Amino acid sequence: MADVAYGGYDLVSDLKCLIGQTVSIYTTSGGCSGSGFxxxxxxxxxxxxxxxxxxxxxxxxxxGTTCCPPGPAPYRPYAGEPFVGLGSVTVIPVSKIASFVKNAI
Structure with missing residues (x-):
C-alpha cells in the first residue's frame, strides 16, 4: 500500500471527495505523462x-429507426459515419501523483 498521508495530509481522502468532478493530476513521470492528465x-x-x-x-x-435499418448479418448500424472513438480511462498509481488541481468552487 502506498504512503498517502504526507505530514497529516491525506491525498486520497481529498481525491475521494472530488469523484464526479473534473481534475488535473500531475505525475512524477517524464515525457507526455509528466504534463498531467x-x-x-x-x-x-x-x-x-x-x-x-x-x-x-x-x-x-x-x-430501429430509419437511419439504422435492420439488415442481414453482418449488421453495421453506423455504416458510413466516421469512427471517432470509444473513449479512454487513465489509471494513475497514487504513489506517482506529484500534485492535482481542482476548481476552487
Whole structure:
C-alpha cells in the first residue's frame, strides 16, 4: 500500500471527495505523462485513481429507426459515419501523483 498521508495530509481522502468532478493530476513521470492528465475523476483508493480522459461517441440514432435499418448479418448500424472513438480511462498509481488541481468552487 502506498504512503498517502504526507505530514497529516491525506491525498486520497481529498481525491475521494472530488469523484464526479473534473481534475488535473500531475505525475512524477517524464515525457507526455509528466504534463498531467485532465478528466473526470471516477475512482480513488489507496493504490490508484481513475479518470475518464475522453468520452466515447454516442450513437447518432436509436436502433430501429430509419437511419439504422435492420439488415442481414453482418449488421453495421453506423455504416458510413466516421469512427471517432470509444473513449479512454487513465489509471494513475497514487504513489506517482506529484500534485492535482481542482476548481476552487
Amino acid at each position: 485532465t478528466g473526470v475523476l471516477i475512482y480513488a483508493d489507496d493504490c490508484v485513481v481513475k479518470l475518464i480522459t475522453r468520452i466515447g461517441t454516442p450513437p447518432s440514432c436509436s436502433l
